[in-house]
Amino acid sequence: MKLLFIGDIVGQPGRRAVKELLPKLRKQHALDFVIANGENSAGGSGITPKTAVEIFSAGVDVITSGDHLWDQKEVMELLANEKRFLRPLNYPPETPGHGSGVFEVQNPGSKIQGPLSVAVMNAQGRTFMPPLENPFLLALDEAKRLRERTKIIFVDFHAEATSEKIAFARFLDGQVSAVVGTHTHVQTADEQIFPGGTAYLSDAGFTGPHESVLGREIEPVIKRFLTGMPQRFEVAKDRVFLNGAVIEIDDASGKAVKIQRVSEAIP
Ligand SMILES: [Fe+2]
Ligand SMILES: [Fe+2]
Numbered sequence: 729m730k731l732l733f734i735g736d737i738v739g740q741p742g743r744r745a746v747k748e749l750l751p752k753l754r755k756q757h758a759l760d761f762v763i764a765n766g767e768n769s770a771g772g773s774g775i776t777p778k779t780a781v782e783i784f785s786a787g788v789d790v791i792t793s794g795d796h797l798w799d800q801k802e803v804m805e806l807l808a809n810e811k812r813f814l815r816p817l818n819y820p821p822e823t824p825g826h827g828s829g830v831f832e833v834q835n836p837g838s839k840i841q842g843p844l845s846v847a848v849m850n851a852q853g854r855t856f857m858p859p860l861e862n863p864f865l866l867a868l869d870e871a872k873r874l875r876e877r878t879k880i881i882f883v884d885f886h887a888e889a890t891s892e893k894i895a896f897a898r899f900l901d902g903q904v905s906a907v908v909g910t911h912t913h914v915q916t917a918d919e920q921i922f923p924g925g926t927a928y929l930s931d932a933g934f935t936g937p938h939e940s941v942l943g944r945e946i947e948p949v950i951k952r953f954l955t956g957m958p959q960r961f962e963v964a965k966d967r968v969f970l971n972g973a974v975i976e977i978d979d980a981s982g983k984a985v986k987i988q989r990v991s992e993a994i995p
Contacts, residue, residue: 729833729844729979730757731882732990733908734764734788734972735915738936738943739963740774743779745935745970747786749992754787757974761846764885764972765786765910766813767796768934772943772963774799777806780813790814790831792850794886794911795858814928816852816886817870818861827851830877844979845878848970849904853887853896853911862898871903875975881973883907890916890930901926905977905984908932913942915971915991925983933971933991940964968994 732753737743737819746764753759756881769779774796774930783791791970792814797803806813807825810884817827849870851863867883874881881904888911895909902924908917914931922928934943948959969991976986 735932742936927984
C-alpha cells in the first residue's frame with residue numbers, strides 16, 4: 729500500500745494547497761491513505777473542527793498534531809469526538825483524545841484485496857520542547873499493541889532535535905513501518921529505510937506559504953529577533969507548497985519498500 733504524509737498545514741494557504749494538490753498526487757502515486765499534520769491549520773496556530781473538516785473533505789484520512797494542539801479552545805471538541813484526530817500520545821493518561829488509532833483503508837483502486845488497516849501514531853519529542861512523558865518507551869509499547877491489529881504503522885514524531893528524531897526512529901526500527909518527523913517546518917533530505925524496514929525522514933517540512941519564515945510573515949519575525957519584543961506573526965501568502973513524503977509499504981510484512989519526499993507547488 730502507498731500512503732502520503734503531509735507536513736504541518738499552515739493556515740488558509742496550507743489548507744488550499746491540500747485541496748488543490750491532493751487529487752493530482754493521489755492519481756500520480758496511486759495513494760491508498762493520506763495522513764496530515766494539522767497543528768497549524770487554524771490561522772497558523774492550532775486546529776478547530778472547521779479546519780479539520782476542511783482537511784478531511786480534501787481527502788485526508790487522519791490528522792495528527794503537536795505542541796500547538798491547545799492554541800484554539802475548539803480543539804476540545806475534536807479531542808472528545810473525532811477519532812480521526814490524534815494528539816501526541818505522551819501526554820499524561822487523563823488528557824482527552826488519543827495518541828494512536830487503527831483505520832480501515834477506504835480508498836479502493838489499488839491492488840489491495842479485502843480489508844486493510846493502517847495504524848497511525850503521534851508522539852512528541854522532549855528536547856527543546858514542553859515537557860511530556862518519555863515518548864520512547866510509550867511508543868514502543870503502543871507499537872506492540874497496534875501490531876496485534878495491523879503491521880502497517882505510521883508514526884508522526886513531532887520534535888525539534890534531529891538527534892532525538894533519529895534515535896527515536898532507530899529505536900522503533902522493525903516495529904513500525906515509518907517514522908516521519910514534523911515541527912521544524914523545514915524538509916530534510918535524509919529519507920531512507922533502516923535495516924529493520926522502517927522508513928524515515930527527519931522532517932516532512934510544512935504545507936503553506938514558503939515566502940515566509942516557517943509560514944509566517946518575514947518582517948515581524950526579523951523584528952522579534954532584532955528587538956526581543958513580542959510581535960503578531962500573521963500567516964504569509966506567497967509561494968505555497970505542499971510538503972511531505974510518499975511511503976510504499978509491503979502489506980504482508982508492514983515493512984517499508986520505498987520513501988520519497990514530496991514538495992509540490994500550487995501552480
Ligand atoms: Fe508546526
Ligand atoms: Fe510544532
